[in-house]
Amino acid sequence: MDTKFKHVSYLWDESRAKALENDEVALLLYRSNLLGADLRLTNYAGGNTSCKTRETDPLTGNEVEVLWVKGSGGDLGTLKRSGLAGLYLDRLHDLKKRYRGLEYEDEMVGLFSHCIYDLDSKAPSIDTPLHAFLPFTHVDHLHPDAIIAICASKDGEAITRELFGGQLAWVPWQRPGFDLGLKMEQAVKDNPGIRGIMLGGHGLFTWGDTAYESYMNTLETIEKAAIYLEENYGKKRPVFGGQKVASLEEGQRREIAAQLIPYLRGLASEQKAMIGHFTDDPRVLEFIGSNDLDKLAPMGTSCPDHFLRTKIRPLVLDLPAEKLEGSSEEIIAHLRPQFEAYRKDYQAYYERCKRDNSPAVRDPNPVIILYPGVGMFAFAKDKQTTRVSAEFYINAINVMKGAEAISSYVSLPEQEAFDIEYWLLEEAKLQRMPKEKPLSRKVAFVTGGSGGIGKAIAQRFLAEGACVVLSDIDENALAGAKAEFDSAFNKDVTAVAPADVTSAEKVAAALRIAKLQYGGVDIIINCAGLSISKSLLETTEKDWNILYDVLVKGQFLVSREGAAILKQQHMGGDIVNIASKNALMSGPNNVAYGSAKAAQLHMSRLLAAELGPDKVRVNVVNPDAVIEGSKIWESGWAEGRAKAYGITVEELPAYYAKRTILNEAISTEDIASAVFVFVSGLLKKSTGNVLNVDGGIPATFVR
Structure with missing residues (x-):
């Protein structure tokens, strides 16, 4: 055989x-x-x-x-x-x-x-x-x-x-x-x-x-x-009738996709928030650039598995390149009528085909969006569903290609398609789906995400249903964290975006990954940091510069780039900055680190005041003495603080716990819980706030 x-x-x-x-x-x-x-x-x-x-x-x-x-x-x-x-x-x-x-x-x-x-x-x-x-x-x-x-x-x-x-x-x-x-x-x-x-x-x-x-x-x-x-293929006529629109170069396609996808996500999410996906697979480019696109795309798919995932037909964007050079308002003004027309068409399809016992109309927004010359965007409730929906539409493209090569493509009659999409058994299956988690449909971008507090925050977000983009300067540590999370959750929900937060270019590149991977971002966590504990006379200009570059400039650059995406989406969002009790409390041998943390804290207040009209909340979590699992202790900070307090490094954990009102040690998971409270929706009307997680230190009480 x-x-x-x-x-x-x-x-x-x-x-x-x-x-x-x-x-x-x-x-x-x-x-x-x-x-x-x-x-x-x-x-x-x-x-x-x-x-x-x-x-x-x-x-x-x-x-x-x-x-x-x-x-x-x-x-x-x-x-x-x-x-x-x-x-x-x-x-x-x-x-x-x-x-x-x-x-x-x-x-x-x-x-x-x-x-x-x-x-x-x-x-x-x-x-x-x-x-x-x-x-x-x-x-x-x-x-x-x-x-x-x-x-x-x-x-x-x-x-x-x-x-x-x-x-x-x-x-x-x-x-x-x-x-x-x-x-x-x-x-x-x-x-x-x-x-x-x-x-x-x-x-x-x-x-x-x-x-x-x-x-x-x-x-x-x-x-x-x-x-x-x-x-x-190509025997009877050119595949899909030949090419009408040439595909842009890969770099151009990706750049345009990254620029456009937050706008698309925002419009596709006006009923329910959606997670995005982009592909410029050669099979997609061949189809969307073809002469037959206008004929085949409106016909819809054939196999029930296909249109249950993709809706009966896609939205084909009409977006001349010059329109992308306009302002955010101008881009949205050009896109919105196309979404509204799609929704109107979907509603009309529902009204034509509905039966007496049909379930109520579902979200009328497109799942699949085709942009000739650039690629395909998909939007659904979670990353796996979105990715699979895109894969199913590629299957549909393959089917149309083959059918047109040997005969002519025939889609299912509209009523048949509707009867499957709104099948009562399918509706019952949807109703049996488990309740969504608090951070479902959310995308978080976490700097300093490969270890310590950042990794603990990322892990908590994943457990609560979010997609997470881990960003860090340490690419090896990022790979390790990604492998760990892939095993604990699934490969769709975690992405990595290496970045030095002191570089505007690298920050933009990291957030571009978030856009192309998930469609945008909803939660920005500024956790990248380092610590240096020295007296005033021992603190060098280099010490001062690196602390302000990483902590203050880094928070500024990430927040600026992230806020631009949040504004494009028009979905609101959260920025949570991980500062320190040292932002509020004075202590010895801490002039550079403490003042940088204070700058982080006040920048957060300023951002909260500015971004509030866009429904973007900005809040601060102040940790203190997070020893277990924290990367901060790898940098010589422990030795510096022990010297400042006149004790040994081994005595630090007990020293920190005993100086608190609650007499408790603080873990990375405690900080992650505090961050989750801000972004979970429980405090959706709170911004400009500071939450201390330090076991209770009267000197840091905000008043």
Whole structure:
């Protein structure tokens, strides 16, 4: 059997499979993970797989046949046993006696739960009968672009028959559900010996007697379709009718995207805050610069998985380059009518298609925004959803490219698309989603973020649902913090932006990363710092300059660049500056550090007064004596303070704790909690405030 493929990845490891040969469910999971690892085969969280086994009924002791199928939600690439639903196969077939027709499709999903064999099952998905009614041991259902290109073409059925020589049956488009399962069962009966089924506008079903046979059948079928498309690109006519708009150079594209995306994010967030994503993938550039863009983009997508993520159609920006040279107000004035027109069009689509029991209209803002010559922007509730939405639209582009190469592209009828987007079962799934965390939909930029207080703040923000951009001058430490957070959370929610905060150019470059990665920023944390403890006569000009450069100038540069983004978004926001109790309290051997901290504190008051009309809050947290986990003690500060107090370094922690009213040591997590209070929404009407986290030192009481 040939295992060399050009358009799909053969990943099967016979030694691993051999170790699982006595466990069909384990082989199902292995096959699923391999299929999900290749995004050319299926989308993230798309598709499903199954197998059928003989098991002992725990109630009767009799042998029964059980269907193991991917449950609702989840992703094939990471599927585990906990993500499967195990159901009595005979009971699923018995449901045919209860089926009352297409108008009662949704009630069948509730009955799936009465067929559960494995009590630890994931909730069964709408696709369960599609697997149950196929008389094969192992079944794969995927959404490969190469297959959907045929399924979504005008001549898809004829092409399928000719290309696969009658080995694949064709079932016209129908919304997934019980009736589609019955039609697929009939297709197998009507076409004995077939290897799979093509679902019009939707995807592919393939199967085999063993996990390996099903895997190979799937790969071979998709490979054949991909080769066919490749042979036809540009044969009939130029791809997408040829290029109309030339793509800008990469540097220009990124610069324009970074300039534009905060405005887009603000407009896309006028109902609910959204997280952004930008890509200038070559496949995107080819499509958005083409002659066919104006024809194909309004048609919408075909596969249900695509438009559930991307909305039925994108917004194509009309934004001449000279408009970007205007003021913020002028740029927004040019963009706003385009968003308003999109919202009006989406509302009209809802009104045309809604049914008596349709859920209320959802956010009418675009998810996908195309800017010819530059790239694609996406906006959704969190970074993973946004990134995946962009990936799905690239899938849709691939489908349109293939369909146009071999025939002509056909999108789903508008009413069919609406009935899936506003499906009551889909709405119920949305309503079951867990409550969003306090910092969901927020983007935080944290300087000094690789360790100490900054890292603790970043970790708290991530735990509360935010996306975080870690910035620091120490790139190795940044990489370590990123790896740690990737493991604890997920790779989408943390980005790194190396920067020396004393350089305006490097600060701008760091915040440009935040814009391109997440669409903008909502929370600015100025935590970058260092400390030098010397007497007046020992303090050098170099000591003075570096403290003022990092602490004062750095806070100024980061706040200035961050405030510009906050103003462009028109979403308000927070700046929290990490100062020190030394900003309020005088002490020996501290002239440079203490006065720099005082400057940070007063700058914060000035910024609060200036930025308040833009709903940007500026507040200060004053730590003191944060020893455990703090980078400040690596710089010689401990030795300097011990000398000032006439004690040893080892005695510092107890000394600091005993001088406080509460007699408590302060940790980095204590500071992170204080910062969270300011940005969590609990104090959304407070600005210009100072919160001391020092255990209680009367000399620092603000009065």
